Amino acid sequence: MFQAKRGIPSRGYLHKAFWTVGLLVIVAMMVPLVVVLIISFNPGNELVFPPKGISLRWYQNIFKHPVFISSFQFTMALGVASTLVSLVIGLSGALVLTRRKFKGAEVISSLLMSPLVVPQVVIGMSFLSLFSMMHVYQSLPSLFALHIVLTLPYTLRVFIANLSRCPVSCEEVAMVLGAGKYRAFAETTLPMIKPGIAAASIFSFVTSFDNITASQFLIWDRTTLPIEIYAYITKENDPTVAAVSGILILLTTGLVLAMERWVGLETVTG
């Protein structure tokens, strides 16, 4: 009570300036997304704002472009599959890196994190050349490998942070009480890192789902939804993309609200 009052008298111009600029920036960030949602319900053909009525025409129009549906399914499947693999690799890597002290641990961990600092376009270019050298020309194997490599730093980072907060002693106690090492892990450590698993999955899935820059080098017979959207904007550009974007914005908002409720957003904001 005392502290809360203590802070208030000093709130002068600087404080007000920060609040004003901060709020304006947040409004400026939100306006475009709101505009997309409004335009997606616009009955007209042109991208105008404010709209002249409400219709679901552009949402229906999505179904006239089967490529949006099939690429959405492909992107979802790719995202889920690479996230599952990335979770397993990330968790096992993090277990070694947090629980065993050995020479070169730091080098290995920065090698595993290195895809984060290499430009996406360079990663795409290099996967294209590696897989063409191996004469693999379908998109699936190379895209799958790419998305595992791209998402691994995120799962690894979340698990390292989680495991270093969670004491090995619980597992040791379980083993002293007669549990095998797998059971000890499954019944002590695994429940403790559940929020970490959720956070790692979300980061990994979003990273995979959203990737255009590197993935576009590897598309062959199948493409991903963001790449389709990119192509559609540069070629046709009618509000069908606004409708697709509208769906993605609503799905993202749902995901974030669920995350806020069950996992907490601290894993994102730090």
Add this chain to the structure above:
Amino acid sequence: MAQKRTTAVSMGLLVPGMLCVLVFGGSLASIALLSLRPGRLTDSGIGLNQYIRFFSDPHYLLYVWRSFKVSLYGTLLTLCFGYPVAYLMARAGLHTRVLLTVLLVVQFFTSYIVRAYALMLVLGNNGLINRALLKVGLIHSPLPLIYNEAGVAIGLVMVSLPFMVFPIYSVLNGIARRLEEAAESLGAGEWQVFWNVTFPLSLPGVAAGVIIVFLFQLTSFIVPGLLGGGYYDMVANFIYDQALGVMNVPFASAVSMVMLAITLVLVVGLNKLFQRGLKDVSS
């Protein structure tokens, strides 16, 4: 002793991860090799022709210059706009903080492509801003806000704001309010408290944000592609065009190697620079 018991974790668990590193390293090695092809992809031999070609033509260097220019002031603007947002979040009451965090995380997780497209709808000739300004009568013809440098800069700043806000927020959040209150009770004014206490303490977050945002902007592809519309291509767009448009893979590989070298030098250099700077502040 404790060490001995924890060896229940086998080193073998690292194998899948190392396999990924191997693939990743192998792929980088493969473009390093391709970049040394003197002519087309099918030619044999080794040479530095591709690099010489890139560095001797001002047309090609223009892409590097552009990328540096726009991401230098873009990062500065992102910092100027992002810092107040982080401050706001760190100092807001519980409910406001949750609301602001949700809004920012929604931004963070929404596809780049959706956010870039949304900006096109706001900034275009028929967009919200131009329509509003025309209606009010402030302008008589639409302002050119996309398909040029301004559009790319605005896009880069808007898209990368969350990368700046989160690290600064995280550090601001951890600063004990008592330090600020102590400075106040010793008679420091609002500005003095900010410049001498809050801001210096938040510098680790600023440094992290600046490095992430600068690298993100320097290497971005989608924003210059959409909001530049081909009129303001950056290095990443150039590499893509060379590889898949003109099909000159060795040249694209060489430019990729140059870009990789630039990024690595920047990551190491900026980290060193900020670490030294932070030491100076704390001493």
